[in-house]
Amino acid sequence: MMDSPPILAAEYVTKRFRKDSGLFARGEDVTALDDVGIVLAAGETLALVGESGSGKSTLARVLMRLVRADDGRVLFRGTDIARLRGADLMAFRRAVQMVFQDPFASLNPRLSVGRIVAEPLAIHGIGDRAERRKRVAAALESVGLAAADAGRAPHAFSGGQRQRIAIARALIAEPEAIVLDEPMSALDVTVQRQILGLLNDLKVSHRLAYLFITHDLGVARALADRVAVMHRGHIVETGAAEAVFGSPVDPYTARLLAAIPVLGAGRRTGGAP
Amino acid sequence: MNRGLLTFIAARVVQTAIVLLLMSLAVYLLIGLMPGDPVDLMIAGDPRLTPDDILRLRAVYGLDQPLWSRYIAWLGAALSGDLGASRLYARPVLDVMGPFFLNTCVLMSVSFALSVIVAVPLGVWAARRPGSIADRAANAFAFAGISMPVFWLGLVLIIVFSVLLSWLPASGTGRGGGGAFDAVRHLMLPVITLTIHETGVLLRYVRSAMIETLRQDFVRAIRAKGASAGWVLWRHALPNAMLPVITIVALSFGGLFSGALVTETIFAYPGMGRMIYDSVMGNDFNLALAGLLIATVLTLAANLAADLLYAWLDPRIRIGGAR
Numbered sequence: 022m023m024d025s026p027p028i029l030a031a032e033y034v035t036k037r038f039r040k041d042s043g044l045f046a047r048g049e050d051v052t053a054l055d056d057v058g059i060v061l062a063a064g065e066t067l068a069l070v071g072e073s074g075s076g077k078s079t080l081a082r083v084l085m086r087l088v089r090a091d092d093g094r095v096l097f098r099g100t101d102i103a104r105l106r107g108a109d110l111m112a113f114r115r116a117v118q119m120v121f122q123d124p125f126a127s128l129n130p131r132l133s134v135g136r137i138v139a140e141p142l143a144i145h146g147i148g149d150r151a152e153r154r155k156r157v158a159a160a161l162e163s164v165g166l167a168a169a170d171a172g173r174a175p176h177a178f179s180g181g182q183r184q185r186i187a188i189a190r191a192l193i194a195e196p197e198a199i200v201l202d203e204p205m206s207a208l209d210v211t212v213q214r215q216i217l218g219l220l221n222d223l224k225v226s227h228r229l230a231y232l233f234i235t236h237d238l239g240v241a242r243a244l245a246d247r248v249a250v251m252h253r254g255h256i257v258e259t260g261a262a263e264a265v266f267g268s269p270v271d272p273y274t275a276r277l278l279a280a281i282p283v284l285g286a287g288r289r290t291g292g293a294p
Numbered sequence: 295m296n297r298g299l300l301t302f303i304a305a306r307v308v309q310t311a312i313v314l315l316l317m318s319l320a321v322y323l324l325i326g327l328m329p330g331d332p333v334d335l336m337i338a339g340d341p342r343l344t345p346d347d348i349l350r351l352r353a354v355y356g357l358d359q360p361l362w363s364r365y366i367a368w369l370g371a372a373l374s375g376d377l378g379a380s381r382l383y384a385r386p387v388l389d390v391m392g393p394f395f396l397n398t399c400v401l402m403s404v405s406f407a408l409s410v411i412v413a414v415p416l417g418v419w420a421a422r423r424p425g426s427i428a429d430r431a432a433n434a435f436a437f438a439g440i441s442m443p444v445f446w447l448g449l450v451l452i453i454v455f456s457v458l459l460s461w462l463p464a465s466g467t468g469r470g471g472g473g474a475f476d477a478v479r480h481l482m483l484p485v486i487t488l489t490i491h492e493t494g495v496l497l498r499y500v501r502s503a504m505i506e507t508l509r510q511d512f513v514r515a516i517r518a519k520g521a522s523a524g525w526v527l528w529r530h531a532l533p534n535a536m537l538p539v540i541t542i543v544a545l546s547f548g549g550l551f552s553g554a555l556v557t558e559t560i561f562a563y564p565g566m567g568r569m570i571y572d573s574v575m576g577n578d579f580n581l582a583l584a585g586l587l588i589a590t591v592l593t594l595a596a597n598l599a600a601d602l603l604y605a606w607l608d609p610r611i612r613i614g615g616a617r
Contacts, residue, residue, distance in 0.1 A: 085518045114520025126511035131533050141519045187515070194519070 026099035028198045028230055029061040029084055029117060033093035036079055053079040055254040056093070059232075061198060066224060066231040068241035068262070070277070071251035077234045078122075080251070081202045084232070085119050115145055118191035122203040124183035128175040134161075134186055135171030141194040160189040163226075164219060181212035185219070192223065198230040205240065217243060238278060242266055250274045299605060306601055310594045317590045318372070318583070319365065325579050326361045333357060335577055368583075378580035382573065387584045391569065395588065398565035402554050404481065405488035410543070413493045417500025418527055424505055432497060439494020444553050448487045448560040455483060465562035484561045488553055492546070499542045503535035510534075537607055544600030548593035 036054040053076045061067050069077050082088040084095055086102050094101045097113045105113050118141075121127035128137050138157045142148055148156060158168035164185040175183055184204060191199050201220070205213040217240060223229060224244075235241050241248055241262070248265040250258040250273065258271040269275045333351050337343055343351075352358045356367065371378065377387040420432035456464035463480050507513065508531050516530055555567025562568070566585055573581035 087514055087518055111520050114518070119515065119518045121511045121515055123511060127515045129512045129530055129534065140516065144519050144521045144525065
């Protein structure tokens with residue numbers, strides 16, 4: 022598995038944003054990502070942790086080619102995504118899916134659930150009407166919803182159910198990797214656990230790689246094979262989950278571990294699981 | 295249609311009727327307070343009238359009654375469908391108003407359709423890249439359209455296209471012998487005047503609604519799935535952005551009507567604007583009242599239509615019920 026090029030890799034990625042400040046003053050640049058490198062191999066779950074504002078979401082957007090990096094490059098199976106065109110670009114768009122943080126904002130309110138979930142098939146021209154309906158039903162069932170839910174509108178669903186819909190939309194294209202940008206932070210704690218369980222099951226059944234962005238170390242620990250810690254636009258520490266959580270090298274990671282209350286906080290003192 | 299929607303419609307219709315009643319009272323009182331009445335004009339026109347004649351004439355027109363009782367009498371007649379006769383034209387008000395109303399409808403609907411056809415694609419195009427040259431150009435055009443007063447724009451167009459270039463007629467409808475082509479030629483300048491103004495207003499709303507929508511996560515999600523820019527704009531962003539735009543469009547209908555009144559006066563176009571102006575100047579109370587009330591009805595109807603359209607387009611009402 023390690024021989025073939027990784028699904029996604031960021032190399033020396035830098036991204037600056039210009040802060041708008043007033044009508045005449047030229048805004049200063051804010052560096053959201055500074056020389057960032059990460060690798061996501063097939064089938065693995067990489068947790069990207071860090072406090073809010075550390076650049077996690079910006080990195081996700083750069084990886085998805087939603088935002089262009091100012092410097093460095095992102096490789097999809099070894100090819101720079103900025104150079105992807107036509108069929109190659111569509112292959113990337115199919116193989117790497119994204120689930121957003123706020124399930125109330127990430128679904129078009131004017132479409133039925135069925136059309137929302139079927140959209141990747143429509144975009145990529147996969148299947149006819151009947152085929153798509155069958156696939157939508159399967160995708161909805163695989164995330165714990167009913168096939169009949171396809172006829173409803175997103176507003177009829179709770180936050181957790183909406184996130185399931187968003188996950189079904191990501192699954193339907195049969196991706197190899199899913200970038201999950203804080204997929205549970207908008208949800209209640211009990212719902213978070215259910216989604217966590219669902220993601221864990223899907224990872225195995227669909228052989229998925231996850232780039233799991235979170236500020237919740239408990240969640241990262243429960244799901245991740247490897248962890249990358251981000252601080253002010255830098256990756257300060259990367260390593261196997263047990264190693265990072267058990268004996269953090271970087272002082273920021275240690276502070277993060279000490280500062281954030283995690284799910285099942287009692288277990289944390291016991292060292293590496 | 296569900297029960298809630300029907301209740302909503304019924305409530306809005308009742309509301310509209312009440313507003314209309316209040317408007318009729320206000321307009322009637324205002325016209326009654328205007329200095330001079332039809333008999334004063336008759337006196338000015340015929341110096342041989344004796345004081346007895348004048349009293350008799352006032353009694354014939356009901357002008358010896360106090361204002362409020364005149365209003366009650368007018369309202370009773372109006373509710374039974376009789377809006378009275380026009381003094382200037384010596385014909386029933388509705389007969390007089392028909393052709394004027396039709397002319398205004400033609401002017402308004404053509405301008406309105408054109409402004410939608412121009413403003414929606416232009417607004418979407420501008421919103422694609424806020425701050426780009428395309429966006430700035432669209433913005434400049436919109437601001438020019440909003441800022442130029444209709445009467446000034448109309449005059450400039452007359453000077454350029456009628457006086458200097460002699461391409462288009464400056465006034466009238468051209469109906470009555472000139473054929474369809476001539477009628478269209480006569481419509482062009484008034485329509486262009488109104489359209490430029492209306493397009494400016496509409497363009498601003500379409501642009502800002504689109505920019506707002508394009509910032510949302512679901513648009514980002516669709517782009518991440520590989521959708522093309524056109525797919526995102528037309529299939530996802532525009533339908534969502536149109537919701538607030540439709541409300542604005544319907545609400546601006548009243549503005550379009552008053553703009554039409556000004557435009558008609560400048561181009562000597564025989565529409566409602568000209569008719570209302572002439573009837574007020576000629577102390578033709580019944581005609582002025584009917585004209586102003588029709589304007590009110592149109593505005594209220596447009597607002598009602600906006601509400602209903604909004605309710606119909608709102609996915610929370612349109613697709614599926616509660617879970």
